[in-house]
Amino acid sequence: MAAQPYGLIATFDTPADVMHAAEKVRDAGYKSWDCITPFPIHGLDKAMGVKRSIVPRFSLAGGLIGFTTGMSMIWFMNSYDYPLIVGGKPFFSPLFAFPVSYELTILFTAFATIGGMFFLNRLPMHYHPVLKYDQIHRGMDDQFFIVIDSRDPKFNPTATRALLEKAGGKAITELEA
């Protein structure tokens, strides 16, 4: 018995084509599907119904942790663990602790942002059915694809193929799982 395919992939030649097709797939009620594009297309998120990214939440958390780490580290080191007397100045003041805390805020924000982006995108993922498609390199170069996952509740081999055809998709191919 042939294994169930991963889904269907259709090719489009221009950003406008893929965007209009994406609107149709979105309006048909599909949830588990994707567009493959060589570069981010302005407006495609909306056409796909993709919500605003939540990466900023990771960034905010990273920034807060970074700032707190800086302040508490300096307080612990210069005021608590080994009070350091320098020119009769206070052992701790947020003012002199600020530059280092500021840098750590940025450092932790950067790591959290990138970590959050990888986490949300489930990357690294070196094996993916889409990457097995023999024309996938064009999706990094100059073509645009729509992939509809067969696990989508609305997926139906004939109806989905018809939808992609009607939306202008070419070379509609079944992807092996």
Next chain:
Amino acid sequence: MAHASDHAAPAVLNEIKPAELPRAKLVENDRSFAWITEKVCSIIEGKTPTWWWVCFILACFVASFTVAGITYLVATGVGVWGHANPVNWAWDIVNFVFWIGIGHAGTLISAILCLLRQKWRTSINRAAEAMTIFAVVCAAIFPVFHVGRVWFAWYLFPIPNANYIWQNFRSPLEWDVFAVSTYGTVSVLFWYVGLIPDLAVLRDRFFRAGNKLRSAIYGFFAMGWRGSNRHWSNYEMAYLILAGVSTPLVLSVHTIVSFDFAVSLLPGWHTTIFPPYFVAGAIFSGFGMVLTLMLPLRAIYKLEDLITQYHIDCMCKITLATGTIVGYAYGMEFFIAWYGANPYEGFAFINRAFGNYAWAYWIMIGCNVITPQFFWFRKVRENTWLVWVLSIFVNVGMWFERFVIIVTSLARDFLPSSWGYYSPSIVEIFTFFGTFGVFSVLFLLFIRFLPIMPMAEIKAVTPQADAHAGHGHDKH
């Protein structure tokens, strides 16, 4: 949607009918997506050119001077440098500030111009970011080795040690450790995130060309990127936030570098103008270096369609603007030295311009204040050779700026009996000369093995990438 604003333009705009000015093209000759991919990838995929090997071997030879200088320093002691009371900071710190400053243009291009939606940044940002990282590497050599006993350099970081004593966080030098290490780390992260989609392109191209090993290496770093729009959505947000945090970062790094001087009490150093003045100078020198590197690269690889005259114009204008800010800062320093009526401060500045180091001061003024003024003229900006020569003057001038600031103030301190005159030793000269080799080795490896331009970003700014174009005002 994007075109709705055309209809809803304020009435006043309809009345005055602003002239339709053609927007400068960012990619000349209406190149296709595939052409861009081919152009950028062919640089990596082609046979290694002979000139590359010549430059690489030459660069390795130059870099060996740094290795030799540092080896001799570590084996003998920091006394092999020309430092002596009262000048205990000299070429080491000059070179450190010089290299760190060069890095700033890369971050300015990748972060600040990204936030300001300056689309022309796309074709130069990858190489400029690479320049940043390699410049930070060269910069880091100097503070690490000028501590003398380099095997104790880890004392700079808050790592528990046998003395049970922690770093003094009241010191700007400690702030600098955090600023520079954060700057290096975040620059690498930003650069890497930008590279991911392009590494995926190379992964697929090498795979199809049958080169499984290189495909696997690029593929490993591409993280399995597959161009998914759901990924792009998070990716673009992450990129925007990285640009957002890199902007205050790049401004803070040279601010904190300037604190190394400004927080001291030395006349000529103890001035509040230092942070903005250093940042402007850093961007000025960085753009000088970007021009120095990009113009030959553009000529060798025939990238005129991607790095257009418009790009060169923009870079020249930023160099002009920041150079003029630097010139203003030089003037303002003198004004405040006079207006502040502090005799020591006044002496420090008179001594800079007319004392023992006047030659260095006037080289600085010539290179930094006069050179950029040529960029007012379109004829100059369109003469690539002249732009390149002027960019070299900018690099030289900015090195002298740091030399003038650091050495003149130290050589004439409060007590005339301790005045001195500093000259570098041959070891310092070797070490500094060699860093250009270190930088070139890294940069040559970069242009050989990584895409020197962000293909995805360039494609995104071409006219055919606009999904709304040619479809009128339909509603999405």
